Amino acid sequence: MEPTKWPMRLLRPTRKCKNSLRRFGLDVIKSPGNEKVQMNPPLRVLLDTNAYDIYTRKYGLDRLTNAIGKKWIMLYGFKIVRDELRAIPKSIKEENKSFRNLILTTYDTLVKDHFYQTNDIIENLAQQYFEAYRGSHSKIELWNDFLIVACASIHNLTVLVTEDQRTMQSMHALAAYMIINQKNDFNMPQFYSTDRFEQLLKSVMSDTLI
Numbered sequence: 001m002e003p004t005k006w007p008m009r010l011l012r013p014t015r016k017c018k019n020s021l022r023r024f025g026l027d028v029i030k031s032p033g034n035e036k037v038q039m040n041p042p043l044r045v046l047l048d049t050n051a052y053d054i055y056t057r058k059y060g061l062d063r064l065t066n067a068i069g070k071k072w073i074m075l076y077g078f079k080i081v082r083d084e085l086r087a088i089p090k091s092i093k094e095e096n097k098s099f100r101n102l103i104l105t106t107y108d109t110l111v112k113d114h115f116y117q118t119n120d121i122i123e124n125l126a127q128q129y130f131e132a133y134r135g136s137h138s139k140i141e142l143w144n145d146f147l148i149v150a151c152a153s154i155h156n157l158t159v160l161v162t163e164d165q166r167t168m169q170s171m172h173a174l175a176a177y178m179i180i181n182q183k184n185d186f187n188m189p190q191f192y193s194t195d196r197f198e199q200l201l202k203s204v205m206s207d208t209l210i
Contacts, residue, residue, distance in 0.1 A: 045159045045197075046152050055106075076115070126143065126147045130176075148168070156187055
């Protein structure tokens with residue numbers, strides 16, 4: 001599936017906004033002879049399973065929708081992530097409500113129809129990651145992580161938000177992604193912690209998550 005082509009948006013960001021974007025590796029491009037600027041197309045983001053867990057517990061659906069439901073960011077879903085969310089036991093409660101239902105509602109509300117299925121191409125790239133991997137974790141431990149990174153790489157998603165340092169962002173896993181993505185001419189997604197992504201939201205949108 002080809003990435004969605006988004007038109008450039010004409011905005012007049014504040015100096016704080018522009019500095020924040022540059023600090024996080026995002027560009028603001030001046031239009032010749034115009035005080036306004038052109039921002040790059042919306043930031044294409046994939047949240048890992050653990051990011052949904054952290055943000056849902058910390059902020060709840062309404063505040064997350066206000067923060068992430070901005071036109072400058074496009075959040076994408078992936079079948080593997082939703083399957084992992086569905087695997088949360090129904091017995092877990094958050095404020096006397098089913099946390100599984102709450103987090104699935106959060107996912108569906110934020111992702112909407114921007115959703116990727118697993119396919120042979122994604123699985124093939126994940127297998128290449130595993131064959132290039134030189135660490136000690138088993139394929140069972142790594143497989144979903146490698147599928148998520150493969151999805152982000154194939155669909156040219158800019159940012160992957162995760163707290164998984166043990167397997168997804170281990171030294172050997174990162175080396176495998178870089179080797180295989182370079183071989184296949186795929187861009188690497190930028191790995192953001194939940195704190196870093198939250199800082200980006202707060203610094204660009206003054207009303208975000210406050």
